Amino acid sequence: MRSIPEQRIAEFQEQDYQLYFGISKLEFDRMLKALQEAYRQEHKRKTHFTKISMMDKLILTLIYRYEYRTMESIAKEYEVSLDTIADNVHWVERTLLNADILQTSVTCVYKTN
Numbered sequence: 001m002r003s004i005p006e007q008r009i010a011e012f013q014e015q016d017y018q019l020y021f022g023i024s025k026l027e028f029d030r031m032l033k034a035l036q037e038a039y040r041q042e043h044k045r046k047t048h049f050t051k052i053s054m055m056d057k058l059i060l061t062l063i064y065r066y067e068y069r070t071m072e073s074i075a076k077e078y079e080v081s082l083d084t085i086a087d088n089v090h091w092v093e094r095t096l097l098n099a100d101i102l103q104t105s106v107t108c109v110y111k112t113n
Contacts, residue, residue, distance in 0.1 A: 006055060021059070022066035027101075032058055034099040035092060051080060052088060060085065061092040 017025045035054050052060070060074050064085075075085045096102035 009055065020066075021062040023062065028058070028062075031096060031101055034101055035095055038095045038099070052078065052084070057088045057092050061089045064089055 012020075012025070014025050017023060017028055021028060023031075032055060035058055039054060050057075056078070060078060063069055064071065064074060071082055071085045071089065075082045078085065093102060
């Protein structure tokens with residue numbers, strides 16, 4: 001599975017975040033924190049095993065949005081199904097929209113709150 005190791009992300013400079021994801025480190029950290037909190041709220045009773053880490057969910061969504069890659073190519077890269085990528089991108093976008101971190105979305109055009 002392709003993923004950027006957390007150790008490598010920790011070594012990123014500000015310009016690396018802009019180059020790879022099109023956002024600042026501060027925005028990346030804010031998004032990741034919002035996703036982790038939303039996941040905790042949704043799974044209070046029992047955590048749910050996922051093949052893709054929360055950081056990878058954010059990264060694949062940012063890649064999808066910033067590089068305009070297809071979900072099919074990202075699914076092949078992460079070695080998961082197209083449905084897995086679509087579900088994760090939609091969940092991340094919906095969660096960030098509801099947290100007022102993301103202003104607009106191509107794939108998820110509504111807020112649930």
